[in-house]
Amino acid sequence: MGSLPTPRAPAAAGDKASGRTEIDTGEIGRLFEAQRRHLDHFFDHVDLHQAAAFAQALLDAPGAVFFSGVGKSGIVAHKLSQTLASLGFVRSAFLAPIDALHGDIGALFPGDILVLLSKSGSSDELLGLVPCARAKGAYLISVTSVEGNPLAALCDMSIHLPLQGELCPFNLAPVTSTAIQMVFGDTVVAALMAAKKLTREQYAANHPAGKIGKSLIFKVKDVMKKQEQLPLCKEGDMIMDQLTELTSKGCGCLLVVDGNYHLIGTFTDGDLRRTLKANGAAIFNLTVGQMCNRNPRTISPDAMAVEAMQKMESPPSAVQFLPVVDDQNVVIGIVTLHGLVSAGL
Known part of the structure; x- marks a missing residue:
């Protein structure tokens, strides 16, 4: 276009005719x-x-x-x-x-x-x-x-x-x-x-912006989803009746709670696929409580957001979310990997 020169292709390795000087490993x-x-x-x-x-x-x-x-x-x-x-x-x-x-x-x-x-x-x-x-x-x-x-x-x-x-x-x-x-x-x-x-708090006070500041200032409660954003269900609910809840909240999971919102377990979209593969049409007769994970990782709302990120990435298997519970195991939120990344962590 116009008078711009045509870009020259890089010389091939070992092309002595090009006069190219090569770095020796x-x-x-x-x-x-x-x-x-x-x-x-x-x-x-x-x-x-x-x-x-x-x-x-x-x-x-x-x-x-x-x-x-x-x-x-x-x-x-x-x-x-x-x-x-x-x-x-x-x-x-x-x-x-x-x-x-x-x-x-x-x-x-x-x-x-x-x-x-x-x-x-x-x-x-x-x-x-x-x-x-x-x-x-x-x-x-x-x-x-x-x-x-x-x-x-x-x-x-x-x-x-x-x-x-x-x-x-x-x-x-x-x-x-x-x-x-x-x-x-x-x-x-x-x-x-x-x-x-x-202290981390003293250091964070001088780094309010960027990844350092966010990792030292943001707590889980600052980045978690809460209230109507939570994908909640009861353990007696039928799996197939909860598909909308499972897919519409953008968390990739259901938080299974009792009548007082104490966390019982979690059921993920991955669990749905595995249950469907193992049970076929019988999945229509299964409750969420029968197939949920009753020992999920959780985190406190006052934990640092960067700790949530580390917890999601820790073995034996990485997860995409963490239920947020208080000291009585009552669900008050959920923090997702996507949410942490979106916050700049």
């Missing part, structure tokens, strides 16, 4: 193994006393905690500041070093902590930021990987991240150093969560 396997050795070196040599001191400093911070870095280290610093902020017990943000020197350092107050991430500890941008941050009364922490670097010498606390080498063939591109920065930072954040005994 064996080579990428060797690279993964080399990266594993680099990470093992970090885990084997990381100073746990330094890590604990760093975590304690963040935990005891009287003010905000800022993270800063240049390039790829800056990206890690930005991520760690967001993760720390999401916990809700300390104010945290990313401070871009160049922007800081052009006004953003105004966000820094006495007692705040500034964490400076740098592989070499020689970044001019960070070295230029240090005296300005110190003049603002901030407590400075360096996180670096080169021994005896100038940034570490200028800071109040220095954290060394052992780096055997970069996976880059020139030992230059930060493809391992940033990995250990992220692992170190995220592990310290996890230590803070454990020390503060952060």
Whole structure:
């Protein structure tokens, strides 16, 4: 159409004439193994006393905690500041070093902590930021990987991240150093969560949207069907008389109850097919109570919705619904897999 070029078909594997460069499976396997050795070196040599001191400093911070870095280290610093902020017990943000020197350092107050991430500890941008941050009364922490670097010498606390080498063939591109920065930072954040005994409810308060928030906030009672939406029947009802109830409520089952709505069992559309296959025309003479499952899985209305999802998926067999009962085994609702998925869980 018009002047758009015709899409070119991908070159076939092994087509040397195409000039296509191919990734060698064996080579990428060797690279993964080399990266594993680099990470093992970090885990084997990381100073746990330094890590604990760093975590304690963040935990005891009287003010905000800022993270800063240049390039790829800056990206890690930005991520760690967001993760720390999401916990809700300390104010945290990313401070871009160049922007800081052009006004953003105004966000820094006495007692705040500034964490400076740098592989070499020689970044001019960070070295230029240090005296300005110190003049603002901030407590400075360096996180670096080169021994005896100038940034570490200028800071109040220095954290060394052992780096055997970069996976880059020139030992230059930060493809391992940033990995250990992220692992170190995220592990310290996890230590803070454990020390503060952060609850699911506290964590959820800062994640109101998305799958995380929904899984931590929504309870079964928030997503269940109830009242006239429930596919209810009595155990003495004839199976064939309950087909409309079985199929019209969109649950794929019947909830068999007594006169006080205590749950007796469940009868599914799968049970209907199996009963019809086994009994043929005799199904017209069978009651729901004769064929129902009298030991179904159930769940409380105050259980987390994500727990309902896990319960449906647990062995020995997955189910598409769970009757919701109170502590007296009275049916008050039903939660379905389709309903959970529709709610974004």
